[in-house]
Amino acid sequence: MDNIFKLEFTVRDYELDLQGIVNNAVYQNYLEHARHEFLKSKGLDFNQLHIDGYDAVVIRSEVDYKKSLKSGDTFFVETYASRESRLKIIFHQKIIRTSDQALIIDAKIFAACIHNNRPIEPIFILEKLGLV
Amino acid sequence: MDNIFKLEFTVRDYELDLQGIVNNAVYQNYLEHARHEFLKSKGLDFNQLHIDGYDAVVIRSEVDYKKSLKSGDTFFVETYASRESRLKIIFHQKIIRTSDQALIIDAKIFAACIHNNRPIEPIFILEKLGLV
């Protein structure tokens, strides 16, 4: 699909745990960074949105951990967005190991937009994401 | 329920992001630490299990983010385990803010046990967890 945003990473040793594999929580970091870069590729800056009073917040995550990443692995995160309902966006994200194209993580991240402490339908964001 | 294990934490400032709230990935850290302490309370040591060749691995997580934690908040994680199938255990975990008992995070963490690179039915673990 043309709309899938890809971002490449390399595992850093401080991300490994005592099992010698990337710690679970670190995958959330990879996914978050990929979402922010995805937004940036659409002309949306997460930090500027915050300064402007619009906070994108994760309200639910569903993550399947298929395989583990190890020291030195390179991988990429694929991201695209769809609309779940008036107030919810879903980010569909996969983490794929570069060497053998193995699926490592398959995730759905549900997000909402908060303005003045209330969920809003973020029309200008949806437009940039092509979801209106 | 008698079987619910509670562990108390305080938010540390390095866990906050630029929105001034605890970063999403950090909740996975809280949940993992609570699971390991829960196991310890049942006589199971995650690290010793690893040394003995048994690795508990997360295979899926479903996490609802209800509210956010802020600087200085104290909270506790409630954890109990149930059996999902022959090879899967579910850890049911809630993060609750101490001050007003607000539900912050509601999570189901699906885990399996790996021995010699293969999923096994970890009888001695299930026995200690009272799941046999």
Place this chain on the structure above:
Amino acid sequence: MDNIFKLEFTVRDYELDLQGIVNNAVYQNYLEHARHEFLKSKGLDFNQLHIDGYDAVVIRSEVDYKKSLKSGDTFFVETYASRESRLKIIFHQKIIRTSDQALIIDAKIFAACIHNNRPIEPIFILEKLGLV
């Protein structure tokens, strides 16, 4: 010394690296959290200071790593402050393992206070720290 602030911690497994010991960077987290709690004990809130336009920033750190912490270790951080010069404060911090009182980390953290992007002599902070 009466002025030494002590804060107790337990190592969390996600803080370990593949050597099975606490990763170096994590000690900076422990030290930072201890400094913020030390300030709080003196009536100074790091986050409130930030909101009020005063940012305490670390300008130099000198850290000796004496021994390593492992899974399950409990330890405490000792913190006290002294004045280095008109614009600099030093936080003297030690990390000590509870079980045998072994010195794990010996650190000097040099900090300054920034207001409107300029270093200032933070009189009200120095007063609360008893350094005027």
Place this chain on the structure above:
Amino acid sequence: MDNIFKLEFTVRDYELDLQGIVNNAVYQNYLEHARHEFLKSKGLDFNQLHIDGYDAVVIRSEVDYKKSLKSGDTFFVETYASRESRLKIIFHQKIIRTSDQALIIDAKIFAACIHNNRPIEPIFILEKLGLV
């Protein structure tokens, strides 16, 4: 200098703290990752060394924090090694912002090599680093 190893990074938003700048501890992560990649460029794999029973450990760090990195900044870490004494190596590391070549961090990291719980003079490592 020909021997300086350069590695480029981009700030990730989860690395920012509530001041909107990269948290202090995160710089240690950047420096560690750059050291490991530097070693790799010399034919030394940190993880393989660990498996073979040789652990490189940081024994002291001296870090000057000159400026802060913000969301979206790209930067590079410069690393080279020198010999301090029979048992100590120093990694000299600078973090430099790409956009204006501003010096962000200036660090000296003192390391030793442990084998069978004892510090040793790691001849084969020193040879690969050109320090014999």
